[in-house]
Amino acid sequence: MVMIKNFLEAIDKANNIVLSTHSFPDADGIGAEISLCLALKEKGKNAICCNDEPLLERYKYLDPKNVVHSVDVMEEVYPHQPDLVIVVDTNTILRTGKKFKEYYDKYNCDILYIDHHPCKEKYVDQHCIDTSKAATGQLVGELIQEGLKLAFTKDMALPLYTAILIDTSSFRYPTVTASTHELIAKLMATGIEPPAAYNGIYGTKKIEHMHLLGHVLSSANVNKSEEIAWITLKKEDIRHYDIDIEDTHAFINNLLILDEVKVACMFRDDGDMVKISMRSSGEYDVGAIAIALGGGGHSHSAATVIKKTDKDTLQDIVCDIISQIERELENASIV
CATH class of the missing domain: 3.90.1640.10 (inorganic pyrophosphatase (n-terminal core))
Structure with missing residues (x-):
């Protein structure tokens, strides 16, 4: 070998x-x-x-x-x-x-x-x-x-x-x-x-972790077909709840319990850039989607980073990326 x-x-x-x-x-x-x-x-x-x-x-x-x-x-x-x-x-x-x-x-x-x-x-x-x-x-x-x-x-x-x-x-x-x-x-x-x-x-989280998770999940949204779900996380939220950023990586997995969801996304606003994490329920290759967006990863777990301009808002980036993912899913082959 x-x-x-x-x-x-x-x-x-x-x-x-x-x-x-x-x-x-x-x-x-x-x-x-x-x-x-x-x-x-x-x-x-x-x-x-x-x-x-x-x-x-x-x-x-x-x-x-x-x-x-x-x-x-x-x-x-x-x-x-x-x-x-x-x-x-x-x-x-x-x-x-x-x-x-x-x-x-x-x-x-x-x-x-x-x-x-x-x-x-x-x-x-x-x-x-x-x-x-x-x-x-x-x-x-x-x-x-x-x-x-x-x-x-x-x-x-x-x-x-x-x-x-x-x-x-x-x-x-x-x-x-x-x-x-x-x-x-x-x-x-x-x-x-x-x-x-x-x-x-x-099993080592603090109550602030639970409060931040609840706050982030309250931002959950789905597209019209309900195949794509997403949440947003802002730098000031992490600071407010005094949570280590490493403790937020698994937040996205909560979206995969939704019945129709095939692709889950988390948009983390770091100020001058937005990190977009993606997870697949297993049907679509999010690694290929991430590559199309300038990132990379596995078929089930991937990410990309978008640089913000002065005119960009987080909501602008979310709308743009979700639209791009929808187009990618239309042309994507099932894993």
Whole structure:
């Protein structure tokens, strides 16, 4: 298998290995880098995780061995020249953040991407890219088993379980397959308890989170056919309710419970730009729609960013984008 060959060739010739993920990381990127780092350490590699910024408090329980550090402290905690950088959950160094890119440029060592997002065709042959996987965590789990030939420890298993749980929105996306659940079974065999794992990532919200969710859902709308639903979120709302922006990503999933809805959108107004997140109930490819709008992503989950002009209002952008999505759905093929 080309992917495992690429993986083993990269790590076999490296001892000092630095792992990273995209800036503003989610549980998939964090879980994947932590688990793989622990596995590489078990194989005798001098491995460490280095991200653009320190690990958020909410994710620290996934890292009991304290393998994740920020660029700012790398000279102190890891005074070694890396032989290899492994970037998970993205396939471009630009998405790792300004500080980490500067760190990488300083050493200009070999780099390996491990990811399940669409990428340049040449990367598939050179890196570990598989867009059929439900999460980067699933991809990493298979590399640990089939490439490194390691059994999971509980410290490896919890980050991977959480990565897959989050990136599949609790196993609801069409990319979830029998092999996903087979991997989950092996992770659970280490002693992971699903209720505790679920509550660790989802059960830590404050009442302000619920108030903001209610406020945002009150903006819910559907188009005439009721196939498209959307909500809006403004920067001042996040500030008013004192909520971390990371806690708002799942708001959009509430729209998918509506009976006729095929595509859900969340418009997040950040001031000079609007981020548009899209989710599919499974029938239409929102990744293709996002590409048509200048963004990208998966068939079930995608996003794009629209720059605002002085004349643009959020409502103008919403109306324009919904009209464009309606046209795309008219011409779209069903997944």
